[in-house]
Amino acid sequence: MSREDTTARERFIRWLRPPPRLVDWSIFTVVMLATASGVLSFLGVRPVWVPVFWFHRVVGLTLIVLLWFKLSRVRYRVTRTSQWQASTALSIATALAAFGTIGTGIMWVFGYVPDLPVIQFLTVHVAFGLVLVVLMVAHQRTRFRPPSRADFDRRRTTMQFSVMLLAGAVTYRLQELLNTTLNTPGKQRRLTGSREKSGSGNGAFPPTAWVADDPDPVERESYELTVRGAVDSPVELSYGELDPDTSREALLDCTSGWYTEQEWRGVAVGDLLDLADADDDATHVRFVSVTGYRWSIPIDEARDALLATHVGGERLSHGHGAPLRLVAPGRRGFQWVKWVERIDVRTRGDPAQWLVTLISGFD
Ligand SMILES: Nc1nc2c(c(=O)[nH]1)N[C@H]1C(S)=C(S)[C@@H](COP(=O)(O)O)O[C@H]1N2
Ligand SMILES: [Mo]
Numbered sequence: 001m002s003r004e005d006t007t008a009r010e011r012f013i014r015w016l017r018p019p020p021r022l023v024d025w026s027i028f029t030v031v032m033l034a035t036a037s038g039v040l041s042f043l044g045v046r047p048v049w050v051p052v053f054w055f056h057r058v059v060g061l062t063l064i065v066l067l068w069f070k071l072s073r074v075r076y077r078v079t080r081t082s083q084w085q086a087s088t089a090l091s092i093a094t095a096l097a098a099f100g101t102i103g104t105g106i107m108w109v110f111g112y113v114p115d116l117p118v119i120q121f122l123t124v125h126v127a128f129g130l131v132l133v134v135l136m137v138a139h140q141r142t143r144f145r146p147p148s149r150a151d152f153d154r155r156r157t158t159m160q161f162s163v164m165l166l167a168g169a170v171t172y173r174l175q176e177l178l179n180t181t182l183n184t185p186g187k188q189r190r191l192t193g194s195r196e197k198s199g200s201g202n203g204a205f206p207p208t209a210w211v212a213d214d215p216d217p218v219e220r221e222s223y224e225l226t227v228r229g230a231v232d233s234p235v236e237l238s239y240g241e242l243d244p245d246t247s248r249e250a251l252l253d254c255t256s257g258w259y260t261e262q263e264w265r266g267v268a269v270g271d272l273l274d275l276a277d278a279d280d281d282a283t284h285v286r287f288v289s290v291t292g293y294r295w296s297i298p299i300d301e302a303r304d305a306l307l308a309t310h311v312g313g314e315r316l317s318h319g320h321g322a323p324l325r326l327v328a329p330g331r332r333g334f335q336w337v338k339w340v341e342r343i344d345v346r347t348r349g350d351p352a353q354w355l356v357t358l359i360s361g362f363d
Helices: 008-016 020-041 047-079 088-110 121-142 154-182 269-276 299-303 353-359
Strands: 224-229 235-238 246-254 258-268 284-289 294-298 306-311 325-327 340-346
Touching (some): 047 088, 047 154, 088 121, 088 154, 224 269, 246 306, 269 299, 284 299, 294 299
Parallel strands (some): 224 340
Antiparallel strands (some): 224 235, 246 258, 258 306, 284 294, 284 340
């Protein structure tokens, strides 16, 4: 920086730019925070989660500023081929993953996204993000230089980061404003960022697997539902013995970026718990799929949930979890277990479910 930069803008940017090592570690931190908030956002459906989504977007936008600082500093290592080293390829791949993550995020927010076969567009953003974390960790290991005390100037560093975060927040507000004024397809997103699939019945929304579940169709004729565990009288019911007399509207919101509001009909879980005479000390109810996929919810909430046989007046299709799938209002879609064949009444939660949902379906 020997050149005399005199315009106000250049002076501001020079003031704003933290020292190199601090930029690098900020990028690292910001990507980790974005990942953590992204993963956390998978849990939220209700308005109390809004701050998590906000945080994710603001942090993501702050990353753009940091990347710009970083890339304007290291650009020459890529453009001058004489400077290439073994690690240059990794650096480029990392940068591309970062562009991919940010780019798909921006496209998603504005709603200008292609219709893809098989997967939903938001999944591409998630995939880019996960690749970015892996590459970034590898990249960071090839050029490890922790920030030193000299990189921090308490007042200036605080100011720099406040300005960057504020810029992120303002940009996010502007984007919302732009969405509304331009009436973009991204405007109608829910608080989770998901977009609506309208219509009713099986055809209105896509059959979705969380990771790899893809069982053969479950025959209604030979199907049996078991209720067991912390109960006085375990029960087994054939499909014909189920009495699907309970209806309710509920919103299914999938982490792959869509939601749908449907009228579900089926058996109230509370009725099944009464039938099996659940113990007083039971605290959780676990729903287990034919694939082993499972999720549990607190018993008071479970009483209120539904095991659906029908959606929008139609019998559930195989893809949507026939003969029986959990409808858990207020919970993210991945917890709405499909192809339920067993209900375990339990006296404690089930931490292992977090792992099981990821690996069920792999042999
Ligand atoms: N057994 C099982 N249940 C499952 C899944 C799965 O992969 N296996 N996917 C979940 C996910 S991620 C969502 S969003 C909803 C989607 O329901 P749908 O396929 O009826 O749209 O089902 C959930 N239930
Ligand atoms: Mo999902």
